[in-house]
Amino acid sequence: MSEIIFKPCSLKEMWEEMPNLPESRKYMAGGTDVVTVENAGFPSAECWIDISDIPELAMVREEKDHVFIGAGVKLNDLEKYPFIKKYCPALLAAVHDFASPSLRNMATLGGNAGNASPCADGVCALVSLEATIVLRKGNSERKMPLRDFFTGPKRTKLEKDELIYGFEIPKKENLLGQYFKLGPRAFFGISKVAVALSAAMDGNKVKYASVAIASVAPVPLYAAKTSEYLTGKELTEDTILKAADMARGEVSPITDARSEADYRRDMSGILLERALRSLTD
Numbered sequence: 638m639s640e641i642i643f644k645p646c647s648l649k650e651m652w653e654e655m656p657n658l659p660e661s662r663k664y665m666a667g668g669t670d671v672v673t674v675e676n677a678g679f680p681s682a683e684c685w686i687d688i689s690d691i692p693e694l695a696m697v698r699e700e701k702d703h704v705f706i707g708a709g710v711k712l713n714d715l716e717k718y719p720f721i722k723k724y725c726p727a728l729l730a731a732v733h734d735f736a737s738p739s740l741r742n743m744a745t746l747g748g749n750a751g752n753a754s755p756c757a758d759g760v761c762a763l764v765s766l767e768a769t770i771v772l773r774k775g776n777s778e779r780k781m782p783l784r785d786f787f788t789g790p791k792r793t794k795l796e797k798d799e800l801i802y803g804f805e806i807p808k809k810e811n812l813l814g815q816y817f818k819l820g821p822r823a824f825f826g827i828s829k830v831a832v833a834l835s836a837a838m839d840g841n842k843v844k845y846a847s848v849a850i851a852s853v854a855p856v857p858l859y860a861a862k863t864s865e866y867l868t869g870k871e872l873t874e875d876t877i878l879k880a881a882d883m884a885r886g887e888v889s890p891i892t893d894a895r896s897e898a899d900y901r902r903d904m905s906g907i908l909l910e911r912a913l914r915s916l917t918d
Contacts, residue, residue: 644687648694648800651686652775655798659683664800666694666709666748694747694802697721703769703808708747708801712759725806726814727835731762734818734831747801750786753793756828756852762816764849764859765833769805774798780805784849787856809845811837815912818851819904828852829896832884832908836867838916843867843876848909853888853901860887863909877913881906 643658645651662684688694694709699720706715706725712732715721722729735744735758749759750770760783768783774796783804786793795801818831831851837844846867848860863883870876890901 640682641684642687643684644689645691648691648773651688651691658686662686662798664688664751666745666751688800696803699808700805703805705771705803705805706746707803708750709745712744712746724808724812725762725766726812727765727816727833728759728762728806728814730814730816731758731818731831731833734758734816746804750783750804751793751795751801753787753789753791753856755790755854755856755858756831757857758816758818758828758831758851760857761831761849761851762814762833763804763806764857765814765835765847766806767835767847769807771802771805772796772799773802774800778802784857784859789855809835809837812845813838813916815915817908817911819908830890830901830904830908832905832912834909834912834916836913836916838872841872841917843870843872843916848880848884850884850888850905850909852895853890853905855889858888860884862887867913872913872917877910880913881910884909 641659643654645654661682663682665685665687666689688709691709694707696707697710697718698705704720704724712735715729715732746759749757764784769780770783770786772779788794813836815834816831818828828851830853833849836846846864848863850858850860863880866883867880885902885906888902888905890898892898
């Protein structure tokens with residue numbers, strides 16, 4: 638059976654046409670994961686809905702208490718916005734490690750989340766930023782913490798015909814961010830393990846810390862215990878080493894073609910050490 642590609646010009650057109658489309662349908666934004674997913678044996682669809690040019694999904698704006706990034710915003714476009722640099726530093730750090738320059742011109746955060754890979758760079762950074770994911774279906778909208786959106790590898794809480802509309806990132810003053818990643822090569826690789834850190838400092842004291850780790854659990858992992866431990870602590874060498882050990886205890890990696898579980902566990906701590914030391918460099 639040949640596949641149908643439907644490319645609406647607006648969300649309104651998409652919702653109006655939805656009843657006329659085949660039941661087996663999926664969304665496509667940048668499309669950078671589509672071939673990879675199909676080659677891995679995941680089922681395709683009779684109909685692909687190309688949402689790459691819908692204006693409502695390409696919005697980036699600063700609100701009173703949060704930053705909004707539309708699901709269809711291209712990763713390379715994020716650097717255009719000064720408020721993204723101010724309030725989402727871990728995300729920009731992750732974007733620099735995301736695939737290749739050509740793919741960053743196509744890939745979107747919505748696609749990165751919808752693909753639900755435990756190693757997703759953009760998602761890991763957003764989880765460290767305590768992002769909220771915004772979902773829409775027709776005139777209905779619901780929100781949840783992004784870290785609660787994933788139920789397993791390639792599985793999410795998306796309902797039938799529900800669309801990732803965008804992400805809300807809470808604004809925190811004087812925020813610092815880091816993203817450290819280990820892959821099979823220096824660039825363009827899928828991570829063996831990655832650590833995203835969002836933090837605010839008062840001198841040498843950690844006023845706020847939020848840690849996320851990729852490729853070490855069935856879903857992008859929010860390291861809740863490690864984040865709680867760091868918040869309010871003086872950033873001493875002892876604190877850094879204890880936080881690293883705590884992170885190793887929170888992960889549950891597997892051994893696969895890219896890496897071994899013990900290596901991933903150990904490097905989770907080492908990458909967090911590097912990220913924490915960078916806060917005072």
